[in-house]
Amino acid sequence: MKISQSAFFASFASFGAFLVFTVFASSVFLDNASAQTKPTASKEKEQQSADCVPAGSWLAPGNGKISSTEVITRAAQRSVVLLGEMHDNPEHHRWQLQTLAGLHALRPGMVIGFEMFPRRVQKALDQWVAGELTESEFLAAADWNGVWSTDVNLYLPLFHFARMNRVPMVALNIDTRLRRAVAAKGFGGVPENEREGVMPPAAPSEAYLGYLLPIYGEHERGGKKRANAGRDDPDFVRFVEGQQLWDRAMAQAIQSAANRPGHPLVVGIMGSGHIKYGYGVPHQLKDLGITDIGTLLPWNSGTGCGKISAGMADAIFGTASPSVISHEPQRQRLGIRFEMAQDGGARVLQVEKGSIAEKSGLRDSDIIIEAAGASVKRMEDIVETVKRQAPGTWLPLKLKRGGDTIEIVAKFPALPG
Numbered sequence: 001m002k003i004s005q006s007a008f009f010a011s012f013a014s015f016g017a018f019l020v021f022t023v024f025a026s027s028v029f030l031d032n033a034s035a036q037t038k039p040t041a042s043k044e045k046e047q048q049s050a051d052c053v054p055a056g057s058w059l060a061p062g063n064g065k066i067s068s069t070e071v072i073t074r075a076a077q078r079s080v081v082l083l084g085e086m087h088d089n090p091e092h093h094r095w096q097l098q099t100l101a102g103l104h105a106l107r108p109g110m111v112i113g114f115e116m117f118p119r120r121v122q123k124a125l126d127q128w129v130a131g132e133l134t135e136s137e138f139l140a141a142a143d144w145n146g147v148w149s150t151d152v153n154l155y156l157p158l159f160h161f162a163r164m165n166r167v168p169m170v171a172l173n174i175d176t177r178l179r180r181a182v183a184a185k186g187f188g189g190v191p192e193n194e195r196e197g198v199m200p201p202a203a204p205s206e207a208y209l210g211y212l213l214p215i216y217g218e219h220e221r222g223g224k225k226r227a228n229a230g231r232d233d234p235d236f237v238r239f240v241e242g243q244q245l246w247d248r249a250m251a252q253a254i255q256s257a258a259n260r261p262g263h264p265l266v267v268g269i270m271g272s273g274h275i276k277y278g279y280g281v282p283h284q285l286k287d288l289g290i291t292d293i294g295t296l297l298p299w300n301s302g303t304g305c306g307k308i309s310a311g312m313a314d315a316i317f318g319t320a321s322p323s324v325i326s327h328e329p330q331r332q333r334l335g336i337r338f339e340m341a342q343d344g345g346a347r348v349l350q351v352e353k354g355s356i357a358e359k360s361g362l363r364d365s366d367i368i369i370e371a372a373g374a375s376v377k378r379m380e381d382i383v384e385t386v387k388r389q390a391p392g393t394w395l396p397l398k399l400k401r402g403g404d405t406i407e408i409v410a411k412f413p414a415l416p417g
Helices: 005-013 041-049 068-076 090-106 119-129 135-141 156-164 176-185 206-217 234-258 281-287 356-360 379-388
Strands: 058-060 064-066 080-083 110-118 169-173 265-269 293-300 315-319 336-340 346-351 367-371 394-401 404-411
Touching (some): 068 090, 080 281, 090 110, 090 156, 110 119, 110 156, 119 135
Parallel strands (some): 110 169, 110 265
Antiparallel strands (some): 058 315, 346 367, 394 404
């Protein structure tokens, strides 16, 4: 039986509405970032009030509205398609699933790469797709809570899509220890046999450095912002190297997948900051000889038009606010990215702006050694404690900050109404 492309894509336009997710996560520092020139004062008010990408519609930045059929058809002709996200936004994952379904219909020879998994758990991904593991066995074998501190319910529909259609899943990332080593010593300071096969990244463009500098300036060190840092600041240089290591590792894994027999379409699932303007993963892919790259991003409908500029992606899709359409109660969020410290405790990598963590006084580089009076020995100790926190309650945290041990209280607001 044959169906028209327009009818096919119309059917998938409503597919994501049937999926229900819960929200508990921390977001990666690049996902909220953007680099553009500030609009003129006369246009700023108009731009901030306009809804440039209404929910359910596509826009090609710099070229105007575009149909879903045209977006998917063009993307399916690429060698690689990168789909962005803010990790804790359920609507972004619904959009990814819808887009994967449309691409798979045109290019069933597909591989899906995930930023969320380091290479060391690739066997678990293979076993899951082959139907050899239950869901709980897969998550345990893939060390989900150890490698990605985000609610797995946001990602499970993507994993089940791959399994249902026997689409290979590829781990794109590297181990946290390598990222930490490069951030501390620089890429050249890490022995080659400890680099997990990652090659030296292509040099960043001046535009990318300009994009990263204000993001770096928002991070704290010693309790102070780094807003006055310059491009030659040694810490900023290491910050850039750490980001490029991540980009390069994912690009190499994507290149390897694209070179499989039959040259499948490789779809990369990753934070939007690795995709925007072609600065991150696309830049590294081009250095590796892959230039036929599609970039698609979700866009929070209602966000000011001044944040859209030509070149940020091939197309962006308007997503509705989760708070408007979600019928599931949101889980509590502390608002941090963290990793386990070598000497114990959870090291804070980033404190999200406006979060409970920021309001409570948590800072980058703090090490949480106790939560609710219990020692923090595993990632799950933080994740599960916050999940259990009832609205309107307080969570005592004991921290190491430099040479001091301090106590703070994270106050979770009561539910509205």
